Amino acid sequence: VAFPGKVTGPARIVTSMTQLRLVQEGDILVTTSTTPDYVPVLKKVKAIVTEEGGVLSHASVISRELHIPCIIGTKVATKVLKDGDVVEVDAEKGIVKILNK
Numbered sequence: 767v768a769f770p771g772k773v774t775g776p777a778r779i780v781t782s783m784t785q786l787r788l789v790q791e792g793d794i795l796v797t798t799s800t801t802p803d804y805v806p807v808l809k810k811v812k813a814i815v816t817e818e819g820g821v822l823s824h825a826s827v828i829s830r831e832l833h834i835p836c837i838i839g840t841k842v843a844t845k846v847l848k849d850g851d852v853v854e855v856d857a858e859k860g861i862v863k864i865l866n867k
Contacts, residue, residue, distance in 0.1 A: 767859075771857050773794070775792050777793070779796050781844055793810065794855055796844055797815075814838075815836070816836075819839055840862070851864050
């Protein structure tokens with residue numbers, strides 16, 4: 767967990783920079799990792815879930831700055847979650863739960 771919180775919303779899987787344009791207000795961003803190029807999109811999302819990263823990773827730092835719940839280092843998030851799945855991100859416990867496929 768990089769920043770705590772509990773939110774629900776549609777998962778938006780982003781595996782390339784070209785997919786950033788698909789992210790909508792209120793989405794849960796699910797990605798391998800983030801970079802400074804993601805910042806405009808990060809201001810729209812309810813939560814961030816990454817496969818890579820540690821406490822000093824970009825996603826971790828920006829989630830604390832923007833107060834966005836964030837779970838880092840899942841290793842498999844973009845493979846397990848599907849675009850549009852309704853998920854609950856519990857960044858208090860470090861759990862992402864699929865509510866509706």
